[in-house]
Amino acid sequence: MQSGVTSSFIRLVVIGGIVFTASLAAQSPTTKTSARKPEVSRANPGRTPWGNPDLQAVYSAEDFKGVPFERPVELGERTYLTDEEYAKRVQELQKQLQDDQAATFISRKTEDLGQGNFGYWQNRGKPQRQTSVVIDPSDGRIPYRDGKRPAEQRGPASARGTPINGPEDLGLLERCISGGVPSAMIRNNENNTVRIIQAPGLVAITYEVMHDTRIIPLDGRAHVSSGIRQYFGDSRGHWEGDTLVVDVTNFNDKAKFRGSGPDMRVTERFTRIDADTLRYQSTMDDPATFTRPWTVQMELKRASQQFEYACHEGNYAMANMLSGSRAEEKRSADKTKQERNPEQ
Secondary structure: OHHHHHHHHHHHHHHHHHHHHHHHHHHOOOOOOOOOOOOOOOOOOOEOOOOOEOOOEEEEOHHHHHOOOOOOHHHOOOOEOOHHHHHHHHHHHHHHHHHHHHHHHHHHHHOOOOHHHHHHHOOOOOOOOEOOOEEEOOOOOOOEHHHOOOHHHOOOHHHHOOOOOOHHHOOOOOOOOOOOOOHHHHOOOOOOEEEEEEEOOEEEEEEOHHHOEEEEEOOOOOOOOOOOOEOOOEEEEEEEOOEEEEEEEOEOOOOOOOOOOOOOEEEEEEEEEEOOEEEEEEEEEOOOOEOOOEEEEEEEEEOOOOOOOOOOOOOOHHHHHHHHHHHHHHHHHHHHHHHHOOOO
16 A cells, blocks of 8 residues: 555655646746747647747557557458448447447346346447558558467467466556556557646646546657666657657566567647647567567547546446356366266
């Protein structure tokens, strides 16, 4: 408990320091600033008092929930849906929302909020014309070596349907540890907001899930030693026109993204295209896992606020999955014993 409190306190101090630094910069007589900050609009997304593009806001990836991560093969190399295909996606979403409402009604009457009514908890987003989150290669598919994700890297045991022998067999999110890069940025299931705060020479990104915060220096400093490995890697940023470009290295071997290894290099691009929209691109380069670099793109919409993410509060999943695996092992052993000794 003391460790958690200390961690939270440090995080508050860091973010508080950034906000305070930004405040001082705005008041400094040597800072280039106008008497009134320009209004943010489509034509002018706005700038900070020290002159950088202003990315600051809370954004949500919720709207992209209905977009497949990889493009369905039948759509070929088309990045966007036709009018007819888009209309079909709109109808499918409307049908899904109706099914969710029906499941909610049944859940309230029967008090059954289990997997069968999972839609009760879901954000469904809004229909998008983009055919897949992966935009490069041109077929919208992850370029795995041998054409598919390595079997040993296909997610935690709970996702593979294999026995869970200890907490380490579960994923980082299931264990309430971390989200990772770039997965925390493109999460669109639930609790999908990110908050960006800027100060001269720094950008901070706080993710609603786990309340992880990344501090991204913009002062040209080198990456940390290759011996230092982290869940979120090591980020270094710079501006290319109105786009924030972030180079991320030094991942550990636990925060895998779609089967990636610790030597993956990620290049992120953040561009505010209007007052309410942040375009996010991320390119993954890991020759050990992928035949070539590949890129994802999403447009995040401005949201009102972030909410508390109390991951371990009332979380029985880990204990239940572990005990479930032990129960399944016992059931299997009893069945084998019965088959060998039918008279017992």
